[in-house]
Amino acid sequence: MPGRQQPAGGQGGHGRTDHGQHGHAGHSHGVSAHADRRWLSLALALICAFIVVETAIAVLAGSLALLSDAAHMLTDAVSIVLALVAMRLSARPARGGYTFGLKRAEILSAHANGLTLVLAALWLGYEAVRRLLDPPEVTGWMVVTTALVGIVVNLLATWCLSRANRSSLNVEGAYQHILNDLFAFIGTAVAGLVVVVTGYVRADAIATLLVVALMLKAGYGLLRESGRIFLEAAPVGLDPDAVGDDLAAADAVTEVHDLHIWTITSGEPALSAHVLVEPGGDCHRVRLNLHRLLADRYGLTHTTLQIDHAGRLPSGAHALTTVGAGPAHCDSPHGPFHHDGPHPH
Structure with a gap:
């Protein structure tokens, strides 16, 4: 399963690649x-x-x-x-x-x-x-x-x-x-x-x-x-757009991109995403909230989230849609992006 590299952290110690619970307690099915x-x-x-x-x-x-x-x-x-x-x-x-x-x-x-x-x-x-x-x-x-x-x-x-x-x-x-x-x-x-x-x-x-x-x-x-x-498609019944929108709507989150949901093997779904938090936001608190949301709402416990502070962008602008605005969080972004507001999928 290529391409599952852990992204590097951002500047100022805010870049974090954190993993959710990996015990897979829900995978035994009795x-x-x-x-x-x-x-x-x-x-x-x-x-x-x-x-x-x-x-x-x-x-x-x-x-x-x-x-x-x-x-x-x-x-x-x-x-x-x-x-x-x-x-x-x-x-x-x-x-x-x-x-x-x-x-x-x-x-x-x-x-x-x-x-x-x-x-x-x-x-x-x-x-x-x-x-x-x-x-x-x-x-x-x-x-x-x-x-x-x-x-x-x-x-x-x-x-x-x-x-x-x-x-x-x-x-x-x-x-x-x-x-x-x-x-x-x-x-x-x-x-x-x-x-x-x-x-x-x-x-x-x-x-x-x-x-x-x-x-x-x-x-x-x-x-x-x-x-x-x-082909690493999202599990049947799990809508990546809905997941991305829910993550982006969370408190202090400004944008979610490089969101991927796939299945390692039967009964073991996994998720990875890059999450941008508003300047001054608490990255650790956001990470815990997002892990809880993914586990409670979607049953996703094998998750990898990179949390970074978003650069200071002009009003209404977003990291992946504004050229030259703020630090480059992803040299080659892949996958759809989601932010706190109306946006196309």
């Missing part, structure tokens, strides 16, 4: 990392055992729906393995050039899970269309029996993952894999019943297409959320 690993490992064991059985039956029954479920369950198993590895990596302490540690390994895992869902959906969609045009024979009773067992297995696996911390995008990625597979088995069971009762073998391919739609939806959601974190 579920320990050890418990997460235990629940994921149990779900992995259930899925791996069933994959072997389902693949053999899919080949014997000639069912694409069952084979698609087996392939999807294989991606489920891979997604859980990735999640477990990512948990191990993210738990390592920060060292060397990795000043945030490997916390984003979990986001990489979620991104990979989203990508595998999309790729698997595209392949299954192609196979389903091909079988709609030239449907093979399908042994309906085998499909129904296996699908019913699969529903039970996936219900158990889904329950296991629901016990883990789903506010983690990493765990949510694995959960979405399992949940979509549960829907796939339900569709497969219905398709098998249709084949047994009516002999309409295309029902198998139609069920596969329904599963494909669910996989694409879940995969896109994971790619979108992980992509936002990689």
Whole structure:
């Protein structure tokens, strides 16, 4: 996560780069990392055992729906393995050039899970269309029996993952894999019943297409959320303009710029900003007030604020909009600025 350099202080001892509370007490969400690993490992064991059985039956029954479920369950198993590895990596302490540690390994895992869902959906969609045009024979009773067992297995696996911390995008990625597979088995069971009762073998391919739609939806959601974190967008539901305006409206604050809000990893939002205080204002008091505002109103506890006294500018002028007025607080300002009064965003 480049670009997170601590800005230097200003003149006269007023420049301060202060950090908020970094304990992240609100990030545990009541579920320990050890418990997460235990629940994921149990779900992995259930899925791996069933994959072997389902693949053999899919080949014997000639069912694409069952084979698609087996392939999807294989991606489920891979997604859980990735999640477990990512948990191990993210738990390592920060060292060397990795000043945030490997916390984003979990986001990489979620991104990979989203990508595998999309790729698997595209392949299954192609196979389903091909079988709609030239449907093979399908042994309906085998499909129904296996699908019913699969529903039970996936219900158990889904329950296991629901016990883990789903506010983690990493765990949510694995959960979405399992949940979509549960829907796939339900569709497969219905398709098998249709084949047994009516002999309409295309029902198998139609069920596969329904599963494909669910996989694409879940995969896109994971790619979108992980992509936002990689691009360091503000967390969903948190408006940086509103945050900046609230900071600028605080007592003794004249301007806020270089405001950035991003997510380090799931459940760990962070903020940094350069705040200018009116000449003669108490920088330390302003800093404490702003930290309290950010924590109470927005739940932001990992904050870095540089507090400086503003230069004496002409009436109505502002540090980033007036050339040659007062000391240069930022040689190369970046991001929007906010001040105490009407201003564009």
